[in-house]
Amino acid sequence: xxxxxxxxIDLGPRSYWVHVRPGLxxxxxxxxxxxxxxxxxxxITDSTVGALYxxxxxxxxxxxxxxxxxxxxxxxxxxKNLATYNVVMERLLGLNPPIxxxxxxxxxxxxxxxxxxxxxxxxxxxxVDFISLPTTLLAAxxxxxxxxxxxxxxxxxxxxxxxxxxxxxxxxxTLLTTLxxxxxxxxxxxxxxxxxxxxxxLLNFIAEKAPAILAAQPGPLAELILRNVAIxxxxxxxxxxxxxxxxxxxxxxxxxxALETAAGYGGLSHGQAVSMGMVAACHIAAAxxxxxxxxxxxxxxxxxxxxxxxxxxxxxxxDAKARDFQALLPIMGRDKKAARxxxxxxxxxxxxxxxxxxxxxxxxxxxxxxxxxxx
Amino acid sequence: xxxxxxxxIDLGPRSYWVHVRPGLxxxxxxxxxxxxxxxxxxxITDSTVGALYxxxxxxxxxxxxxxxxxxxxxxxxxxKNLATYNVVMERLLGLNPPIxxxxxxxxxxxxxxxxxxxxxxxxxxxxVDFISLPTTLLAAxxxxxxxxxxxxxxxxxxxxxxxxxxxxxxxxxTLLTTLxxxxxxxxxxxxxxxxxxxxxxLLNFIAEKAPAILAAQPGPLAELILRNVAIxxxxxxxxxxxxxxxxxxxxxxxxxxALETAAGYGGLSHGQAVSMGMVAACHIAAAxxxxxxxxxxxxxxxxxxxxxxxxxxxxxxxDAKARDFQALLPIMGRDKKAARxxxxxxxxxxxxxxxxxxxxxxxxxxxxxxxxxxx
Numbered sequence: 073x074x075x076x077x078x079x080x081i082d083l084g085p086r087s088y089w090v091h092v093r094p095g096l097x098x099x100x101x102x103x104x105x106x107x108x109x110x111x112x113x114x115x116i117t118d119s120t121v122g123a124l125y126x127x128x129x130x131x132x133x134x135x136x137x138x139x140x141x142x143x144x145x146x147x148x149x150x151x152k153n154l155a156t157y158n159v160v161m162e163r164l165l166g167l168n169p170p171i172x173x174x175x176x177x178x179x180x181x182x183x184x185x186x187x188x189x190x191x192x193x194x195x196x197x198x199x200v201d202f203i204s205l206p207t208t209l210l211a212a213x214x215x216x217x218x219x220x221x222x223x224x225x226x227x228x229x230x231x232x233x234x235x236x237x238x239x240x241x242x243x244x245x246t247l248l249t250t251l252x253x254x255x256x257x258x259x260x261x262x263x264x265x266x267x268x269x270x271x272x273x274l275l276n277f278i279a280e281k282a283p284a285i286l287a288a289q290p291g292p293l294a295e296l297i298l299r300n301v302a303i304x305x306x307x308x309x310x311x312x313x314x315x316x317x318x319x320x321x322x323x324x325x326x327x328x329x330a331l332e333t334a335a336g337y338g339g340l341s342h343g344q345a346v347s348m349g350m351v352a353a354c355h356i357a358a359a360x361x362x363x364x365x366x367x368x369x370x371x372x373x374x375x376x377x378x379x380x381x382x383x384x385x386x387x388x389x390x391d392a393k394a395r396d397f398q399a400l401l402p403i404m405g406r407d408k409k410a411a412r413x414x415x416x417x418x419x420x421x422x423x424x425x426x427x428x429x430x431x432x433x434x435x436x437x438x439x440x441x442x443x444x445x446x447x
Numbered sequence: 448x449x450x451x452x453x454x455x456i457d458l459g460p461r462s463y464w465v466h467v468r469p470g471l472x473x474x475x476x477x478x479x480x481x482x483x484x485x486x487x488x489x490x491i492t493d494s495t496v497g498a499l500y501x502x503x504x505x506x507x508x509x510x511x512x513x514x515x516x517x518x519x520x521x522x523x524x525x526x527k528n529l530a531t532y533n534v535v536m537e538r539l540l541g542l543n544p545p546i547x548x549x550x551x552x553x554x555x556x557x558x559x560x561x562x563x564x565x566x567x568x569x570x571x572x573x574x575v576d577f578i579s580l581p582t583t584l585l586a587a588x589x590x591x592x593x594x595x596x597x598x599x600x601x602x603x604x605x606x607x608x609x610x611x612x613x614x615x616x617x618x619x620x621t622l623l624t625t626l627x628x629x630x631x632x633x634x635x636x637x638x639x640x641x642x643x644x645x646x647x648x649l650l651n652f653i654a655e656k657a658p659a660i661l662a663a664q665p666g667p668l669a670e671l672i673l674r675n676v677a678i679x680x681x682x683x684x685x686x687x688x689x690x691x692x693x694x695x696x697x698x699x700x701x702x703x704x705a706l707e708t709a710a711g712y713g714g715l716s717h718g719q720a721v722s723m724g725m726v727a728a729c730h731i732a733a734a735x736x737x738x739x740x741x742x743x744x745x746x747x748x749x750x751x752x753x754x755x756x757x758x759x760x761x762x763x764x765x766d767a768k769a770r771d772f773q774a775l776l777p778i779m780g781r782d783k784k785a786a787r788x789x790x791x792x793x794x795x796x797x798x799x800x801x802x803x804x805x806x807x808x809x810x811x812x813x814x815x816x817x818x819x820x821x822x
Contacts, residue, residue: 154533161529165602195570198597198608198689222573227540233573234609314573 077294079301081217082309086237090217090301092294096244097129097205100178101136103240108201110176112139114164116189117180118147121207125247129180129205141167145188150338152184152224154232160192177202179238182255183215183342187233190221194236203240208251209259209293210343212243213266213300218308218318228403229329235313243297249288253379256288258343260378261324263296265350266303268371269320272424274299275374282377319428323418324350327440330403334394344387347380352440356432357419359439367423384445397441401434452669454676456592457684461612465592465680467672469665471619472504472580475553476511478615483576485551487514489539491564492555493522496582500622504555504580516542520563525713527559527599529607535567552577554613557630558590558717562608565596569611578615583626584634584668585718587618588641588675593683593693603778604704610688618672624663628754631663633718635753636699638671640725641678643746644695647799649674650749657752694803698793699725702815705778709769719762722755727815731807732794734814742798759820772816776809 077093104113113133117126122144133140143163145156164171179189179202186204193202206216222233248256260278267275277299278285284292304321311317328349332340354368372382381387384395393399404415417432452468479488488508492501497519508515518538520531539546554564554577561579568577581591597608623631635653642650652674653660659667679696686692703724707715729743747757756762759770768774779790792807 154529154536158529158533161607162601165600165606170602191570195566195607195609197606198595198610220573225540226537227545231540231572232536232570234570235573 077298079298079305081237081305083237083312086219086312088237088239088241090241090243090305092212092243092245092297092301094244094246094290096242097125097247098132100129100203100205100242101132101134101138103242104133104138104176104203105136107240108176110174110201111137112171112175113141113178114167114171114175115140115142115178115180116160116164116185116192117142117144118151118182118185119144120147121181121185125180125207129178133178147184148338149184149224149342152188154223154225157188157191157223160188161196164192164196171196171200173197173200175200176239179204180207181211182206182208183211186211186215187220187222187230190219190236190238191223191233194221194234199236201239202236203242204238205242205244207247209248209256209297210262211259212248212297213259214262214304216241216243217301217304219312220314228333237312243301245290245294245297248293248297249290251288253286254341256286257378257380258341260285261343261346261350261375261380263300264371264374264378264380265321265323265346266300268350268354268420268423269323269418269426270303270307270424271299272422274303275370275423279370279374279377282374286378320418320426323420323426324348324353326404326415326417327352327400327437330400331394333403334400335391339389339391339394340387344381347375347382348384348387348444351375351382352437352444353417353419355440355443356417356436357421359436360419363420363422367420370423371420395441395445397438400441401437404437452673454673454680456612456680458612458687461594461687463612463614463616465616465618465676467587467618467620467669467676469619469621471617472500472622473507475504475578475580475617476507476509476513478617479508479513479551479578480511482615483551485549485576486512487546487550488516488553489542489546489550490515490517490553490555491535491539491560491567492517492519493526493557493560494519495522496556496560500555500582504553508553522559523713524559524599524717527563529598529600532563532566532598535563536571539567539571546571546575548572548575550575551614554579555582556586557581557583558586561586561590562595562597562605565594565611565613566598566608569596569609574611576614577611578617579613580617580619582619582622584623584631584672585637586634587623587672588634589637589679591616591618592676592679594687595689603708612687618676620665620669620672623668623672624665626663628661629716631661632753632755633716635660636718636721636725636750636755638675639746639749639753639755640696640698640721641675643725643729643795643798644698644793644801645678645682645799646674647797649678650745650798654745654749654752657749661753694791695793695801698795698801699723699728701779701790701792702727702775702812705775706769708778709775710766714764714766714769715762719756722750722757723759723762723819726750726757727812727819728792728794730815730818731792731811732796734811735794738795738797742795745798746795770816770820772813775816776812779812
């Protein structure tokens with residue numbers, strides 16, 4: 073369900089709205105005061121975003137009559153772990169006066185902040201409410217919707233977590249238009265993912281508007297976000313706990329997660345990893361005859377037009393083991409979508425359609441990685 | 448819903464059975480193999496229980512064709528914290544081959560193990576299934592049913608956690624008949640709690656059978672467990688996430704938790720703390736005219752017949768600050784049931800009935816603590 077500038081995530085009693093428009097951060101206080109029975113908000117953010125936006129967000133909340141605290145942790149994916157979770161959780165629970173079940177957690181930041189703050193909300197006092205203010209395109213179109221929260225473990229990414237839906241998502245497009253291009257590209261990989269698995273017209277939109285989007289023009293950016301949130305909303309509404317349809321959103325992620333792990337945290341952005349993973353998946357799909365080679369080539373060229381990597385040569389600083397099938401294989405097996413030791417892949421069946429395949433042979437994966445090494 | 452030796456916990460798609468009979472541990476393998484689509488079981492236990500029972504439980508699971516690992520952490524409430532959670536979680540996720548969503552966690556132990564193993568199951572891969580084999584009376588009649596999982600934080604008990612229902616609970620009464628009397632008493636305090644808030648006839652049963660129960664006679668013990676699980680099942684079915692009715696189970700716990708915290712971990716057993724908390728709550732209820740003084744006296748005398756403490760004089764080694772109203776008050780405020788800074792109490796309205804009261808004055812609490820100090 074969508075209206076101008078907002079989309080409803082339909083999950084019965086856990087439904088919530090995603091608002092997309094400029095200047096929303098300054099409206100957070102009035103939103104909370106109007107919608108929820110809470111007098112207290114705890115902002116969870118990271119050091120980078122917190123330095124920029126904690127003050128104005130606090131002002132908005134305080135002006136609306138709320139008691140506000142802020143907790144910031146060091147920025148970076150390498151801090152999305154159990155150690156940071158412990159520190160943030162003990163700080164939250166040690167606040168005076170103590171938080172209670174009507175306290176609202178306010179997640180302010182990108183995907184790492186949303187995942188960690190959401191998991192803290194899911195597990196403090198066995199679950200308190202949270203709202204999310206994503207500050208990156210990636211968080212806006214992906215992590216902010218759907219209620220997946222989590223942490224990385226030593227053995228792999230996002231292996232610790234819970235499903236916990238936010239009560240409200242406020243996407244302030246003003247914050248996104250000032251993002252550096254590398255940050256934007258991170259989110260654009262997920263937009264291409266949504267297009268390939270569900271909406272071929274979105275792929276055309278991205279291809280056509282690539283320069284405007286990369287220049288962070290407000291109009292195209294807002295339309296892009298709304299279209300992507302709508303796709304994610306439909307998928308999540310149909311399959312909240314990732315039992316079937318939602319698995320499609322792992323398109324590009326089987327290899328993508330393995331590349332990120334092999335590269336070491338910080339060696340590769342999530343968008344770069346997913347871009348490479350999507351090229352590999354399209355290659356396998358084309359080799360199987362599931363999708364036309366011209367369609368696979370189109371996905372690849374859209375990614376290139378967004379300046380996302382489509383071959384290992386585009387990533388000259390990548391660790392050598394991250395290019396190696398033998399090194400990547402055991403990491404793919406550790407992905408939490410693995411069932412009974414087999415590696416599962418989402419493969420496109422043309423543009424705008426995809427499915428889960430459990431019968432992908434190791435030889436097909438090896439050839440796809442070879443393709444990324446050669447092309 | 449109850450049949451001979453088993454009770455259904457009715458929670459729609461999350462329903463499960465609690466079986467109560469001798470020798471169930473050796474039947475765990477066949478149960479799992481028959482009921483669930485899993486080939487892999489990870490036993491989570493503590494050092495004490497693990498030394499006694501990991502081997503026979505592993506044998507049962509392996510004989511049924513399951514791949515089995517066991518993870519043990521140091522026994523004791525002081526280890527039910529985020530640090531232990533991190534260690535257990537990283538060990539679980541680091542297993543080779545990696546666990547997947549069809550892996551079954553098997554909780555083997557008392558309340559601490561059940562809470563921690565349940566929370567690990569709730570948050571590994573965003574939730575995997577678990578079954579529970581409680582090895583103490585307290586765990587059997589209380590923690591094993593209802594899906595509350597959690598950890599203690601520096602600021603207080605059970606402040607971190609999630610709701611995550613087990614798929615099956617197997618209460619092997621053979622394990623319980625060998626428990627030391629102090630362990631049994633721990634569980635008996637919760638049985639008295641159930642009786643006072645829901646079932647006056649259970650209070651009579653406990654009063655009558657106290658010597659047989661304390662001697663761990665199999666017949667009375669099994670009946671006691673089944674009656675208590677039935678009460679807990681009815682309450683949990685009506686109110687899974689503790690929004691109303693389930694709060695009654697906090698009878699005796701507002702002061703009880705504060706006493707445990709003030710005494711320091713290990714200074715006081717949970718049953719002792721709850722026993723004192725129930726005496727205090729009955730005192731407040733009698734002073735308000737909610738319950739007859741003779742009924743308050745009956746609760747107190749049943750607790751005494753079970754050799755549970757009903758006055759501070761029964762706890763000569765208790766830290767002095769745990770007897771002091773001024774020291775206890777801020778800890779009660781930190782209890783997670785606190786809302787907007789007020790301390791809420793469950794008070795009996797006679798025998799077999801109770802309600803949540805939000806208007807209990809500090810003076811009433813002070814007098815109840817004075818009563819525990821004087822009587």
